[in-house]
Amino acid sequence: MAETANPVTMDTIVSLCRRRGFVFPSSEIYGGLGSTYDYGHYGVLTKNNIRSLWFRAMVQERDDIVALDSAVILNPRVWEASGHLTVFADPLVDCRTCKLRFRADQLELASCGRKPSKRPGETPDCDLTDARPFNLMFKTQVGALEDDSSTAYLRPETAQGIFVNFKNVSQLARRKPPFGIAQVGKSFRNEITPGNFLFRVREFEQMEMEYFVPPEEAPKWFEYWIEQRLGWHRSLGLRDENLRLRGHDEQERSHYSTATSDIEYLYPIGWQELEGVANRGDYDLVQHTEHSGTKLEWIDPDGNRYTPHVIEPAVSIERIFVALLCDAYHEEVVGDRERVVLRLHPRVAPVKAAILPLVPRDEGMATRARALYEELRRHHVVEHDDSGQIGRRYRRQDEIGTPWAFTVDEQTLEDETVTVRDRDSLAQDRLPLSGVREWLDDALQQDWSSPQSR
Ligand code: GAP
Numbered sequence: 001m002a003e004t005a006n007p008v009t010m011d012t013i014v015s016l017c018r019r020r021g022f023v024f025p026s027s028e029i030y031g032g033l034g035s036t037y038d039y040g041h042y043g044v045l046t047k048n049n050i051r052s053l054w055f056r057a058m059v060q061e062r063d064d065i066v067a068l069d070s071a072v073i074l075n076p077r078v079w080e081a082s083g084h085l086t087v088f089a090d091p092l093v094d095c096r097t098c099k100l101r102f103r104a105d106q107l108e109l110a111s112c113g114r115k116p117s118k119r120p121g122e123t124p125d126c127d128l129t130d131a132r133p134f135n136l137m138f139k140t141q142v143g144a145l146e147d148d149s150s151t152a153y154l155r156p157e158t159a160q161g162i163f164v165n166f167k168n169v170s171q172l173a174r175r176k177p178p179f180g181i182a183q184v185g186k187s188f189r190n191e192i193t194p195g196n197f198l199f200r201v202r203e204f205e206q207m208e209m210e211y212f213v214p215p216e217e218a219p220k221w222f223e224y225w226i227e228q229r230l231g232w233h234r235s236l237g238l239r240d241e242n243l244r245l246r247g248h249d250e251q252e253r254s255h256y257s258t259a260t261s262d263i264e265y266l267y268p269i270g271w272q273e274l275e276g277v278a279n280r281g282d283y284d285l286v287q288h289t290e291h292s293g294t295k296l297e298w299i300d301p302d303g304n305r306y307t308p309h310v311i312e313p314a315v316s317i318e319r320i321f322v323a324l325l326c327d328a329y330h331e332e333v334v335g336d337r338e339r340v341v342l343r344l345h346p347r348v349a350p351v352k353a354a355i356l357p358l359v360p361r362d363e364g365m366a367t368r369a370r371a372l373y374e375e376l377r378r379h380h381v382v383e384h385d386d387s388g389q390i391g392r393r394y395r396r397q398d399e400i401g402t403p404w405a406f407t408v409d410e411q412t413l414e415d416e417t418v419t420v421r422d423r424d425s426l427a428q429d430r431l432p433l434s435g436v437r438e439w440l441d442d443a444l445q446q447d448w449s450s451p452q453s454r
Contacts, residue, residue: 067183240453248262259279
């Protein structure tokens with residue numbers, strides 16, 4: 001196998017996602033709506049896998065974390081208390097010449113509206129205003145009246161829904177600090193400069209966990225969660241050389257944070273935040289106690305009261321989705337043919353196996369392939385494909401990252417075995433037809449690392 005020298009670009013990933021129906025521009029027949037996307041079949045399956053792997057690691061396999069699903073639209077006083085109404089803003093500059101808006105802190109990543117090869121402010125024609133804050137929350141109205149009393153906001157983070165439920169959950173879930181509340185759901189931000197495909201979008205799905213700890217233990221748990229989350233990204237198959245940690249300095253930290261470290265991924269646009277781990281201290285519980293009048297504190301069995309501190313790992317499915325596709329994308333020449341292969345972790349891959357009758361019009365092969373497919377699909381997402389030459393069918397599966405293909409061929413009719421083809425090594429082996437289900441169950445339990453880093 002010869003490698004082709006084709007570095008992965010965001011355009012390559014966008015075009016694969018489009019071609020294979022992972023992701024489409026949203027409301028495309030009306031010209032789209034800047035940086036919003038719809039997910040097709042394989043995109044939905046991949047997102048489901050990411051979400052359930054996160055939930056499994058954060059809730060199912062632990063004793064100390066429970067789940068929550070809070071509303072997207074909360075009482076607007078929540079955002080007053082959390083500080084989002086006043087400080088959840090990005091610095092914005094306008095160009096009076098080209099009328100475009102830019103994030104003042106990211107001018108070096110933006111392109112001038114008239115000369116895209118230059119940065120805003122680099123040409124003599126650029127006429128930038130001073131930076132001013134731009135609040136990122138989407139406003140809406142609740143109910144029939146359109147006045148200030150009906151103004152509400154789409155949540156810009158899922159975390160506040162957790163804090164305002166602290167009392168409910170801590171009383172009912174019978175957990176004592178350290179314990180966590182985990183939530184997955186959509187968040188909305190009116191980003192000034194969305195872009196780079198799904199990396200920065202206005203509507204995204206966050207997976208956040210707030211871990212409530214005794215105040216003196218906060219530094220220890222902060223380090224613990226950085227390690228846990230980094231280990232989780234590695235366990236999905238992201239290559240070590242593409243992951244790093246970066247601590248925020250004081251200026252960069254959010255208004256609520258006393259310490260933040262980003263887990264960064266080497267995206268085609270450079271090192272960027274994949275996931276943030278923050279020590280939020282007692283900021284949120286104190287703010288909500290003051291604004292709501294409800295005491296959000298912990299009383300230990302000896303009657304001692306304290307406000308727990310919070311460690312928060314927060315990530316979006318979109319950032320993981322893009323990182324996984326960039327990490328997995330590979331082009332190579334096999335024999336005299338080029339193939340595109342997505343070397344996704346089998347547990348992340350949208351389809352776990354393809355079932356292919358070698359000669360679809362042969363009734364013996366067709367019947368056996370269909371029966372195998374119907375058995376396997378009760379347990380895993382698998383595909384049956386009987387259209388086109390076998391080589392083309394393999395390549396279609398390689399492009400969507402299907403780790404294994406089971407081919408029913410002439411030999412199956414003689415000895416009831418099938419060929420199993422491995423996506424990465426292209427090795428082919430034979431298995432008894434009756435043992436395929438167990439073989440697949442077992443293969444999906446194995447640890448996996450990218451062949452590119454072995
Ligand atoms: N509750 C804390 C919080 O929301 P954040 O750093 O603003 O912190 C957390 O966001 C994570 O959400 C980020 O690490 C990133 O994975 C994801 N994220 C934030 N803004 C995003 C956007 N516009 N598009 C996609 N993902 C985003």
